[in-house]
Amino acid sequence: MQIIEIVGLALIATVLTLVIKEQKPMFAFLLATFTGMVIFLLLLGNISNIMRVLEGLAQKSGVNMVYLKTILKIIGIAYIAEFGAQIVRDAGQESIASKVELAGKILIMAMALPIITVILETVLKLLPA
Secondary structure, three states, X not given: OHHHHHHHHHHHHHHHHHHHHHHOHHHHHHHHHHHHHHHHHHHHHHHHXXXXXXXXXXXXXXXXXXHHHHHHHHHHHHHXXXXXXXXXXXXXXXXXXXXXXXXXXXXXXXXXXXXXXXXHHHHHHHOOO
16 A cells, blocks of 8 residues: 555654754755655656546536646645645744745636636526626
8 A cells, every 4th residue: 555655654754854853954854855755756646547537527527628627737736835835844934834825825816717707707697687
């Protein structure tokens, strides 16, 4: 199971980080960041499979692929912003982490605006004038 590999890697990295942190805090941070990136890379195959299945479902249901791709980009922005904010928090920079999260939220809203507009236009068409 892949989760066992990920948790094992995380536990080993955590112990190493704690040992190294006392002597070389910068190396401890780099190890933690590298471990996070390795875990993300281990998950890329699963992410790819999820995207393939969602695209297949969208095609079968007749959903416009532009909407699905936009939603997938929005999800990607959310995950990347969260990942980046966590790395920055690990470095002890809470204020910068909150700015990364704010940037992610603004980018998500900007990407969602066309979908929100279409939904509102559809609702307005359904309402009697």
